[in-house]
Amino acid sequence: MTVKSLLLAGGAFLGGTSGALASGFQVYLPSQQSIGMGGVGVGLSMEQAAQFMNPGAMAMLRQNGVQVGASATFARSAFRSANGGEQRELQNTVVTPFNVYASFGPKEGKWRAGVSVYTPYGSQLKYADGWEGRFSLTEITLQSVYVQPTFSYAITDKLSIGAGLMILAYGSVNLQRDIALPSPYPEGHITLDGTTETAFGVNAGIFFKPSDKLSVGVSYRSKIDAKAKGGDVTVTGLPDPNTTITGALLAPRFVGNKFDATLPLPASVNIGLGIMPNDKLTIGLDVNWTQWSEYRALRFDFTKDGAPASVGDLTRTFSESKRNYEDALTFRLGGQYKVTDKLALRLGGAYDMTPVKDGYVTPETPDNDRIIGTAGIGYDITENLGVDASFMFQAILKRTQTEAQLLDNGTTDRVAGTYRTNISIPGIGVRYNF
Amino acid sequence: MKPVFNYAAAALGLMGLGLTSCQPDIDDPKSSAGQADFTTYLAVGNSLTAGFSDNGLYLEGQQNSYPSILAQQFAKVGGGAFVQPLFPAANSNGSGYLSITGFSTSGTPTLGPVAPNAGVGIGADNSTPLLVKYTGTDNQNLGVPGIRVADVTTPGYGYNNPSGFNPYFERLLAGPSALFSYQQYVEERVTTLKPTFFTNWLGNNDVLGYATSGGTAPLTGVALFTTKYTAITDVLTAGGAKGLLATIPNVVNVPFFTTVPTANVIGLINNTPIPTALEPAIKAALGLPQSSPLPTGLRFGFYITTGTGAKRLATSSDLLLLTAQAAINVPSTNPLQPFPSGVGLEIPGAPAATAAQLAATSNALDSRFVLDAAEVTSVQNRTAELNTVITNVANQKGLALFDSNTFFRGVATNGLVINGVNNTAAFVSGNLFSLDGVHPTPRGYAVIANEMIKAINAKYGAAVPGVDATAYRGVRFPQ
Incomplete structure (x- = not known):
């Protein structure tokens, strides 16, 4: 499962009762070292984060080690409605994804075992009050923690394989949107809040290093169905059903107080190439292919006391919103130059193709192709202890969707307009090898 | 340590730059009057x-x-x-x-x-x-x-x-x-x-x-x-x-x-069973002996008065006005008219003469309530x-x-x-x-x-x- 798919999972819950949902901000942040190099690493065996990017490469690591890193994502978004009007911006929030990797193995042994904990998605978007898309989404908060035990084995000194058990150990979501109520009542508000069940997947890879100057890797992360069961549905701002006619009329529409949702987190295939022209320079080239086409719709089933119940729509007890994503490719290129034995400078870039088709863009994922630039620096304070700093900048290209596109695709549960988003992600990490 | 410090400072500077410059803007689609002048x-x-x-x-x-x-x-x-x-x-x-x-x-x-x-x-x-x-x-x-x-x-x-x-x-x-x-x-x-x-x-x-x-x-x-x-x-x-x-x-x-769908009204009237109490009056109106059964297929029908004054069965192409809601199925005050407003009898597939006779006896809805x-x-x-x-x-x-x-x-x-x-x-x-x-x-x-x-x-x-x-x-x- 790719980080991207985890983001998707987050997005799933965004739906709101109208079904609008999104994938949140996708931030592929394997480790501070990898981030500095544009996120490459499938074809490299540089660091402990191999267990995430390519478990097959872990057996080639020569040292036991523990590394910890954290990033801060600053997302800034702008939206302008198709009908004109002022530019709407997000209220500023910061989220802090982190990563922990540790691996152990005999010094000259053929095998290596590791464990990692990472937060592949996590997003907090809060749109400005009164923005045009408030009936799709006003606010989303996503959190996730993944744990992955991994085992890797070197079949020869040039070829190694590895596999990890991906565990979705913790996932939570909080989605909010406004509800249009009949005049003279002000808008109501609905919050979906839930946690996911523990879910499992496999992360496996092969790593081949025919020479000191060249290495290649392939990894596969399986599809996981992330399920949220019994999440809370909270509706506020409805007129009193006991004292008002309209309240009594609306009450049967808002009966459900729990929701279930399942989201397919698509599989990905990752191919990487590593080139080491000399002792000082390492260049990586990765391609990620993610089977986003698994993500066809976001559905919420509503219940009260275990029985299906309406939320918002009298005629049904669920909401469904089309996604119809397409498989997407990400291309990454990055390198590291060891200025001295202790100091490494890193630079990278990526082009991340959007899985979201025209007419399917949601406020939760104001997505488009992304251009990503990264830089990083690493310094070995002692032989065992090193620190890494990274910076990533993502420009989500300007994306406009029209009323006509929404109408053509039957996706009018979202808004027509133009989105543009920039994300800045500084981060810092510490590694200790022994 | 000196080089580290220098590089770190550079990196921090880069971050600061990124953070302050990352709010994107979408160019205001320049509001303008074009060739028009909206002054007055x-x-x-x-x-x-x-x-x-x-x-x-x-x-x-x-x-x-x-x-x-x-x-x-x-x-x-x-x-x-x-x-x-x-x-x-x-x-x-x-x-x-x-x-x-x-x-x-x-x-x-x-x-x-x-x-x-x-x-x-x-x-x-x-x-x-x-x-x-x-x-x-x-x-x-x-x-x-x-x-x-x-x-x-x-x-x-x-x-x-x-x-x-x-x-x-x-x-x-x-x-x-x-x-x-x-x-x-x-x-x-x-x-x-x-x-x-x-x-x-x-x-x-x-x-x-x-x-x-x-x-x-x-x-x-x-x-x-x-x-x-x-x-x-x-x-x-x-x-x-x-x-x-x-x-x-x-x-x-x-x-x-x-808002008042004609097809629904037709269906409602067609599906209303004929009350036994009405049978004698119906037989009399149809010229049938009281001992004979009602004609096969006989049911209530929805009749309207057209713009030309004709009474006929309504079809879904006739549009009922919002005001018709209160005007349909109002009991007649005329003792000779057994049907409420809009209602008459119909025998699907009956010969034209019979159909015309049934239409004539109906209490067809006034033309004011139907287009x-x-x-x-x-x-x-x-x-x-x-x-x-x-x-x-x-x-x-x-x-x-x-x-x-x-x-x-x-x-x-x-x-x-x-x-x-x-x-x-x-x-x-x-x-x-x-x-x-x-x-x-x-x-x-x-x-x-x-x-x-x-x-x-x-x-x-x-x-x-x-x-x-x-x-x-x-x-x-x-x-």
């Missing part, structure tokens, strides 16, 4: 232009009229003040209007009147209630509810006199202008205000009156319409003003004609003809055109979702049409304003911003 805007039209809603003209409706919304948007591209003949706050109920008083157990709304704040008196015709006069002299919203293009040159159309008058026009006129025809009033306004931009949405009542009366009021002839429509548009363009004309929506798409298929065709054909006239005038004069007919047909077919909020042409629940089933709600007017802005922008290369229609209310529900 004048709105000409009927009830739709006045802001009529819920079967009345009242302050809130006026404040949310499409000309008011347009003017507010025009102001962003150089438009000036826009004065409407608002009812004073103390008379905010205006002419009075309809509101929902509650819902039946089946969810059908019950409507009740909201009275004018205070009686102003009755007109010289002893029937038309007078309205609070507009005392200002700078009116720019010339919408007069009820006016047809056929009426625009009628002198004294708003003059309080014993043979009847339009009270909405009457309240706008004062002193020497009291006898003005609508066109003279428009001329006076044009001369005084020298508008740089106008909208003209006249014509609806030239077909609507026919339709809402179930085909009993006249349709305006095409030749007369062409002459008068061209003349009043000439008045507006005389000073070189640019503007927008709007077509007439096909009135049969509005809830007034779609029969032939009348539907008449009103649609006339709407198309008049729209051709409007389109031609717009093209000849190089004016923008809001094809409201095409637009509302789309709304009737597909609904209209705005920013995730569903709106349809349905009565009450659809948000767009007010409680009279014909006139829009404030949200409906906001949608109209947005569509007009699109047409204006396209025609004049302007970039007038639209409004968030979801911020305007739909039907007001009871508390």
